[in-house]
Amino acid sequence: MCGITGIVGQQATAEKLAAMLRAQKHRGPDATGEFVDSQTTALGHNRLSIIDLSECANQPFTDYSGRYVMVFNGEIYNYLELRDELRDRYDFVTQSDTEVLLAAWTIFGKQMLPKLNGMFALAIWDKETQSLFAARDRFGVKPFNYTVKDGNLYFSSEIKAIHAAGIPALPDEKVWASYLVYGDYGQPDETFWKDIKQLPGGFWLEWQQGNLKTGQWYDFVAEVKKQPQNLSYEASKSHYVALLKDSIALRFRADVPVGFNISGGLDSSVLLAMVNDFAHGHSHINAYTFYTGNPDYDELPWVEMMIAHTENPLQKVLLQPDEISALAENISFHEDEPFGGIPTLAYAKLFQRARRDGVKVLLDGQGMDEQWAGYDYYVKSDDVTIQGVAGSPYKPEVLSEAFFRLAEKPVYPKPFDDDMRNKQYRDLFYTKIPRALRFNDRVSMAYGTELREPFLDYRLVEFAFSRPVDFKIRDGVRKWLLRDLAAEYLSDALVFAPKRPLQTPQREWLANDLKPFVDICLGKIAQSPAGSWFDRDRLQKAWQQYQDGDQASSFHVWQWVSVALCV
Template structure:
């Protein structure tokens, strides 16, 4: 897990690439390297996870000196690929980095289909003076780019591009969609004008000042190849075999591995399999709590830990520290993020890093593949869990600014309504924003996050199955729960999904009200104050402080925006 950066064109220089690497040093503090030649600069921030020697430092140059690679992520099946490649390529490291480069040399862009991992990388062809870049199937690792003034820039974070000289201008349509519809942008978009992201499952070629984008991972076609099971026992057998392999692959590391644990069935399932495979002596679990019994999942976490006997670190999220953490996280994220639960999650990474743990696993991705959200039970397509009314307040915006907003009609490649909702959440809403939040907060503390449930083989298999294997009556993720019923207690394996994890609603209204009030007034008098109807905005803030609403998302939006315009 690292940071990558590059500049190709007339503005390329050692000075600019050094500035870019400096601002994203938290992504890889173990080594910083660069490669510069005529009108081309590549840079890398290394977080050493596999092959800790200097031989695996980047930018990594091929044996024949033709290719230069900068790579962020992990190729989990690198050992298997290496066996296929070592007859044709003489390896000088034990890293997955060199395996990736050797795979590209042998198979070209077709190597992407052979990779099981999370990745974004760029390879410069010295002979032909062209760039090839790619991003993993679900977009776990980021790739941002900008093409202007006869120069192509790319980096792992948006702030890195700002530090290269890209102007920080608002993309009004994306901001308006966020405030009107709660959208975080399309797969290629960011909140900043002139800065795009390479969509998940795509590759990019840059040659002679021309950018060509292509989709290399067609999920829709891969799903069609799956066996549609009629027997639950055969489905569980196939799924469990893949799950075990996925967990094994994601334990490949030359540094200590830890675990993020909530009280839900997903992370508890993962911990149970991890312990069965590797034992529990050195696998430490981390969980957060807020000292509020209405939100804390500690009873379920402690029940699970009591069953498996892993060492557990409980991290308290102190409301008195939230204001500083909110501001720090806004800088870290570069774009709007989800709320105080994201901050709480970040505290786990900070604590783990202080203990020398560089890699953490979590249970992201199970709800989307097995239909675990409550709105999957309903006929509508609402994305927000646990609310009775809309969590949005577009009425606080001026009519002029609202006109920028365009409601997105998400693709519906399947005949089945449930599959289309799951597809939307995998590639347009839930997973893209969760992965973005989690990448930034984990890398903020120089730690690597791995998500075994997002192994593409698991997602394709589960997604393709019939609805009755996903939802039985009001019970969601049915096959998963049936699979783990003998590994977990009934209170965990059959517990409903709990959408609320922190007392954000209460804190914004009470302990944090002066901070929120200050930020709202700052927002109204800022350079984007014209986006808001100030009287209505203040009225909604007053209403929130007086009434018990089931959502604080609109308040969080305003707070979020005010901190990002600094």
């Protein structure tokens, strides 16, 4: 887990590269590396050492022929298996997954990508052909942002690094308008900043002599259709459990301590059970959870109930309202774009605590709801994408008419023949998972920690996605098969605990404890370039209505805060 950056073209200078590396140094506090071929290419790397902690594994990494130079962010979990496959065809000099990845490129080229089980964003410079190849993992766990300016390609893990190279930080008003009107965080290739794109998950990029090409290397729909269709319920459960255990075992590969994040939900319960099953009963693996001291929202009672069975050391991290202002400013710097409100701030504190404890890798339970149909709106006939909110969570009426007209309602593909799987597909590639992965990558890297999501192993997602509806929902109970396998490890109180869509008192805090903070944010908007986006009177009226009790949702208030923090 690291940060990568680069420039290809006549602007590829050591000075610009150094500025880009400084901007995202928090991603890799253990080492900084540079490769500069003036006016041709400059590649940089901020390293967080996880596998093979020696200097031999530092990047940029050059293959033994000297032809290829690579920078890589992420982890290749099946690198040991790939290393065995390549052993007779490549002379390895390190124990790193980095070298295995570059070796696979020298032998297989682009065809190496389907062989990889991991999270990654990589860029490989070919000195012979003077070309750059880049790629991103299947679900876009690791970021890859890029822009083309005056015939030069700039890329980085974080947007601020591109701005540090001299690219102007101009808001993309269409993306911002769509966010404020529809809650859309952008299409898979968009960012909130003008002329800066992201490479979508499962895509590759090629750059040669000023020409840019992108293409898709991972076709999720095709892979789902290849899954076995006639397996019984019990056979499906057995196969899924085997995949799940293997996924967790792969994600325990690290040369540093590993812990995990836990909430009171079913997914975390399964993760806890499987982690301890993998660890053969040892209970020394740290678990991290947050709470706010508000019993209406805190999941701490369920977490403590789970931990009572396994006796893992539980690190309880308290978030209080007087921390929010400073924490929001700090995390906004790291996020570069709007993020998910106070729950994201609470989540950030887990990584801060883990790093202080010397734990550099954390596992998380992201991805189960999307593959096993865990959200209530999967069985409804509307286009809702937020659980637990009655009515619209947005307030487009506070926008100026000219800005409102810039918004585009997102339209999502529907590649499957049933409505539920199309909603799952939307959440997996366009809404829930992409934004959660972005939020989580930024907050984990803010504190120099690595986050791994075993439930997003592509084998698990493809297989679960292809299962019949009655494996996912039975008698009105969602995530049925997952609850069934969890029952082998957990009590019924945990297996059938209701899903709680809200984990912090964000609604109440914004109206009360954080009222001065929101007032300051609205004042900043008025003095910023975003001031013209709003009708000031209607904005103040909506804010007053919120304080007076119109709190069915707090999402629109956090949107305003996001504008103030980012623009």
